[in-house]
Amino acid sequence: MSDYVVKMALIASIILMGYNISEFLSSFSIVSEKAGQFLHMARMNAASESDLRRSNFLLTCVLSVGYSLLIYFSDVVLWLVALLVIKLGITLYISDRVLIQVLRDGLLSQKSFIMSRCDSFSNAVMGLAFALLLVL
Numbered sequence: 001m002s003d004y005v006v007k008m009a010l011i012a013s014i015i016l017m018g019y020n021i022s023e024f025l026s027s028f029s030i031v032s033e034k035a036g037q038f039l040h041m042a043r044m045n046a047a048s049e050s051d052l053r054r055s056n057f058l059l060t061c062v063l064s065v066g067y068s069l070l071i072y073f074s075d076v077v078l079w080l081v082a083l084l085v086i087k088l089g090i091t092l093y094i095s096d097r098v099l100i101q102v103l104r105d106g107l108l109s110q111k112s113f114i115m116s117r118c119d120s121f122s123n124a125v126m127g128l129a130f131a132l133l134l135v136l
Helices: 001-027 028-044 047-071 078-105 111-136
Strands: none
Touching: 001 047, 001 111, 028 078, 028 111, 047 078, 078 111
């Protein structure tokens, strides 16, 4: 069973890395446009701020817990799993802060973009590190 878990964790690490590289390379104008489209859809669906925050939290939390469990059951050293959980918790916090800022201001600030970009870069590095760790 462990061999299958390691392979799934490797695939998840590569996906995590690829997605975050894509987010890191996105320009401010593209990310701002996505934020505008998100706000437009939220208004069309009459979604409240608490509903949006809750769905963002649940989705991010489920994905983070799933990835953390895959890494944990891949026999990675426990302190690395703890660092992973802390980093994913920071990502959850940053995601919530950016969402709140976009919902309240109606646009993405340069500061939120830079914070999100730094988080994407660190997640890409983390995905690469765990992929390499799982291969070796």
